[in-house]
Amino acid sequence: MTPQFLFPWWLIALLMVPMAALCLLLLVRRPRQRWSWLRRLLMVLLLAVVLVRPSTPLDGLPTQRMNANVFFVVDRTGSMNAEDYAEGAPRLDGVKADMRRIMQMTEGSRYSIIAFDSVAAQQLPLTTDAGAAEAWIDTLTTEPTAYSRGSNVDRARTTLITALQETRAEDPDSSILVYVFSDGENTDGQESEAFSPAAQFVDGGAVLGYGTAQGGRMRAQGGATDGEYITDGSGAEGRSVIDENQLKTIAGQMGVPYLHRTDPEAAIEGTMEGIELKAVPLESSTRARSFEDWYWVASIPLALLFLWELGEMTRRLPRDQQRDQQRATDSRGEGQRR
Incomplete structure (x- = not known):
């Protein structure tokens, strides 16, 4: 004692x-x-x-970290509630499982989370606190249905590019991994802007797609209709369909692979090719007495x-x-x- x-x-x-x-x-x-x-x-x-x-x-616990900065770009639009992932589960269940899987693959790295729905925001700045990222994943839901203003996968583009520029300038010796989690569906009637400007900062990662061509029903989030299936203006059942072409285009623009995710146990392959994770040199770390x-x-x-x-x-x-x-x-x- x-x-x-x-x-x-x-x-x-x-x-x-x-x-x-x-x-x-x-x-x-x-x-x-x-x-x-x-x-x-x-x-x-x-x-x-x-x-x-x-x-x-x-x-003494070393505060060393691995030489990687991992960015999660997460689609929180209502279509991510569509129940066509892994035997009828919501797409967001797949996102949560894959985020945890990637954190295991990159243990010790810094993590940042950028979420987008009607707007985009960096909800978790770069941090070595994996517990903070885990807590965010645990509470991840889609935006309230009543607040939805249509979706477009480019909503996080500007926020992401700005964050990548700042990270490269602040930590030039570490790799940058970007993982985008989305169904690729645009419902705002606008063309998506290109993610090409991000490519110069990205060393690895992937665009991960969720959903099926047949589509899935979506439950409302929040409000008086919480948990009920969404219908369109005519009262017909609303369904969301994955847009893989959109997601493949984004992956090509950033220079990372595209993976269609249908099984939480499926490997997330090819996302870290040529990247060797290692601890940041000892002289740039500290040891904390606890x-x-x-x-x-x-x-x-x-x-x-x-x-x-x-x-x-x-x-x-x-x-x-x-x-x-x-x-x-x-x-x-x-x-x-x-």
């Missing part, structure tokens, strides 16, 4: 020692209140343990004793008031007799 003092040790001693001594003294001198003062003594000792903060030192805290072991009984003390004070309050009133009455009676 190693103490990690919350305050300077001398200040903790200055506060805790007199309090413990007072409780010990009253514990001896007031036998009728022995249990109350024993409880208070234990509270002081437990509080001292919390302030000392006993910890177990862990091995500890496992144990003060919570004392804080739990401390909280229980505090609640006990609070209950005792609440129970005694009416009796103390009654006793004070009785003393005041006796004093007035004594004064009248005189």
Whole structure:
């Protein structure tokens, strides 16, 4: 155990020692209140343990990272709810599975997530915190159906190119991998702008397509119709169909392969050809000393004793008031007799 003092040790001693001594003294001198003062003594000792903060030192954890910056470009439009992936699952289930698979392939890299629906935004800046990326994946849903303004796969284009330019300038020695997850469907009636300007920054990755030529039904997201299947203006069943030509065009413009994804267990091949992941040189990394805290072991009984003390004070309050009133009455009676 190693103490990690919350305050300077001398200040903790200055506060805790007199309090413990007072409780010990009253514990001896007031036998009728022995249990109350024993409880208070234990509270002081437990509080001292919390302030000392006993910890177990862990091995120094290297903050080195792998020499890759991985960008996920994720389609969150309503069509990604279409149920034509892996035996009727929503397309977004495939996106989540593939994102996790790629993170396993590139473990230790930096990750960034750019999502697009009616608008595009970098929802996770480049970070080595894989847990943050995992948390984002866990909560991934499509945009609320009521807010949809049509879709176009080029919505993330400008945000992506800007992020790639900044990353190349800031970290020129690391590889850049870009993975685009979409069904390629455009419903806004506009032609998609080319992703060609991104090619000069991209070292690897892929465009991953979801959906089938037969298409799938989509459930509404949010609002009064949440979970219901979407219908068109005539009341007919709405269906979304993958546009593989669009996705292949984007892949060709960026110089990465296109993969049609229908099975979460299928390999994501050819996306890292010629890229060798290795740790960033030691001189550009640091080592962080870390500890496992144990003060919570004392804080739990401390909280229980505090609640006990609070209950005792609440129970005694009416009796103390009654006793004070009785003393005041006796004093007035004594004064009248005189």
